[in-house]
Amino acid sequence: MKDKSLYCLIMAGGVGSRFWPLSTETNPKQFQDFLGTGKSLLQMTFNRFVESVPVENIFILTNEAYVTQVVAQLGVPRAQIICEPERKNTAPCIAFATAKILQKDQEAVMIVTPSDHLITNESQFNKDLSLGVKYAVDTSSLITFGIEPHRPDTGYGYIEFNTSKVNERTQKVLQFREKPDLKTAESFLKQGNFYWNSGMFIWKGEVVEKSFKKHAPSLYQIFFEDDAAYNKPDETQFMKRAFTSCDSVSIDYAIMEKEEQVIVVLSKFGWSDLGTWGSVKTLTEKDSNDNSLNHDNIHLFDSTSCFVIAEKEKEVLIDGLNDFIIIDTKDKLMILKEENEQRLKEYLSEIKNKKLKNG
Secondary structure, eight states: OOOTTEEEEEEOOOOOGGGTTTSOSSSOGGGSOTTSSSSOHHHHHHHHHHTTSOGGGEEEEEEGGGHHHHHHHHOOOGGGEEEESSOOOHHHHHHHHHHHHHHHOTTOEEEEEESSOEESOHHHHHHHHHHHHHHHHHHOOEEEEEEOOSSOOSSSOEEEEOOSSTTOSEEEEEEEEOOOOHHHHHHHHHHSOEEEEEEEEEEEHHHHHHHHHHHOHHHHHHHTSOOTTTTSTTHHHHHHHHHHHSOOOOHIIIIITTOSOEEEEEEOSOEEOOOSHHHHHTTSOOOTTSOEESSTTEEEESOBSOEEEEOTTOOEEEESOBSEEEEEOSSOEEEEEGGGGGGHHHHHHHHHHHHHHTO
16 A cells, blocks of 8 residues: 655756757757657656555656646646746755645655656666665665666766675665766775765655755755745745745755765666766667667668667768767757767857857
8 A cells, every 4th residue: 555645756857968969958858758668758757656656646846848748748737746946956846845745744755756767677676665765764864775886987976885784785874975087986896885876865854854954054944944835826936936045956965965864775676867878878779880770771881889869761871980979850960979978068068158159
């Protein structure tokens, strides 16, 4: 039986700029079917939690611009879509949603998850989820999920954990570590007590409220001190005022990196944050030259380990490229060396600045 006080917050307000040019500000990553499953990443995430969480307790945290897409893809009532009036990173929208839910249910236990991650073993995921909920309730700690690293990746944050309880699935977090350089990432793997930070959390609402009060007092004051507007007709106006006055800050920086009572579940469910085109490439079928192509009318010569997406009706010829990501849409083309994919946001920023400079 599903616990009526278990809630899920799905964060779906991002722009997905690392997936340019397919992901755009008007149709970002979470609303697209990157893997050819017939479902968007948001739909896959929503369906993943229906088994454990009452449907009416699943809230989508997104931007006002995406309400129509959320309703179209999920069919949820408008009341379950929490729209941030302006982008202020993850902490403010989580604080708002937490205070809103606590106003109605003081016993609330909340799962917080991104909308655009891939879980490859959902049966194991449900087991790990149950374990995380149990520890959140029994220990009054903040729970996070760590993913065992299988390469020294510089694109992920890491969780350093205690190893005093050898072989146990849950460990006390010692500290969160920012995205490292390659040498540091290699040392993390050698030490063995560093897992990737998945960005998924579980906590009791009253516990994370106390964490906001202790570690992010300005956010606490804005969102928690007065709950009179929550679940009332003037909630939208309150939210607009609150977001105008609050700082832009991530939940990791505001709470998780400062809180001492954090437990990591050493997860086993198979995970990818699909954070770059390269991560999608690892999940796709390859030809004999290690190339990934999204249709049969793409022709490669003397080319290896390329990832190519092009419009289905477009015939494409590529010669002499190795380790490139090529994305061809109706009005944009990207030809990017895979080793430079972490610089994509930097490149897009330079393009934007050039456009502004040229009027």
